[in-house]
Amino acid sequence: MVSIKDVAKAAGVSPQTVSNCINNPAVVKPTTRRLVNDAIALLNYTPNASARRLRTQRSNTIGIGIAPVSYSQVYDRFLHALVTEADSNGIRVILYKTDSQQDEIRQFEALIARGDVEAFVLTDTTHNDPRLEWLHDHHQSFVLFGRPWGSADMHDPLTPWVDVDGRAGIADMTQHLILHGRKHIGFIGWPGISGTGTDRYRGWKDTMLAAKMATADELEQLYEEGTDDITAGQTACISLLDRRPDLDAIICVSDTL
Known part of the structure; x- marks a missing residue:
């Protein structure tokens, strides 16, 4: 050699x-x-990458957790792009399993203690995500695939993030349907507090109101919720059509629904 x-x-x-x-x-x-x-x-x-890591005392490794769910093509393409970019810069990517946010924090502790990882990429961010507080408290470098929902400052430079603009995407869908003559456009969203879900819901709501396709009260009749699975999507759709048989379009908050 x-x-x-x-x-x-x-x-x-x-x-x-x-x-x-x-x-x-x-x-x-x-x-x-x-x-x-x-x-x-x-x-x-x-x-020699191994010798370089020993000399610099840096792992040149990024960690990213894999949860036991079926990811969409967006996540698959994101992961491929991440690994491709890391490889071009001489950086390795290590995958670790994570069954919950607390489980991922335990993975943080183990990986850092062994010196295996020096930065993390977090996915599936939620309101007041405990992983962010832990990483900040332990002075670890990280970036989010998803926004720091619930944060007082969404643009805090200490919490860098990348995200799909779901609100704009749903607004584009709604505008497309309106321009193609749809008069009564329903929406199936997620129940409870969800940064991503609420953001996408607002894309539909704001566009409908701006186009004067419905009043605020009428929007409630055009809205239904369902947990993120196919059966719930079917049930929500039936309920929505029973209540509003005049619907000529429905927008869903996710691929699954």
Whole structure:
């Protein structure tokens, strides 16, 4: 295997200079960096990741939990993009099982204690999510796939997040149906407090009111709830049609419903 000394010899520099080019390129002159990079490309040199982790005392590993549910294509594509981007930056992704938020906190403790992970990606965020408080208290780096629902400051830089704009998506659906002549558009949502569910419901409600397709009181007649499974979606649909047989379109809060 090609070593760092081989690269140094081919570039006419010291092994330390090669190491600096790889790990701290800002301290190396551009002309020297070009010599080293040319030698790396010529010899097809690949840095030893294990040795690098030992030297820097960093795992270069991101952890993300997998819950026992059937994820949508959005999550599958998100996970693939995450792993692809991590790989292009020399970062590993480790998967761990999580059956509940408290179970995931126990996983945090174990992974950090062993030095296996130095940052986390959290999914399935909820109102006042206890995982966020734990990670903040233990000074751990993380990012959310989903918003910090219930947070007083949704744009706190200490709680970075990425999310699908469900409100805009449902608003687009509602506008599409209105423009195609639908007069009575129902909505099947989730029961209880749900940041994602409420956000999507507001996309339908605000669009219906803005287009004067219904009054606030009439919207209650056009709305039904169901837990996130197929049978509940069927039951909610039947109840909605029994109450409003004049419905000519229904928007659902999720794929499953």
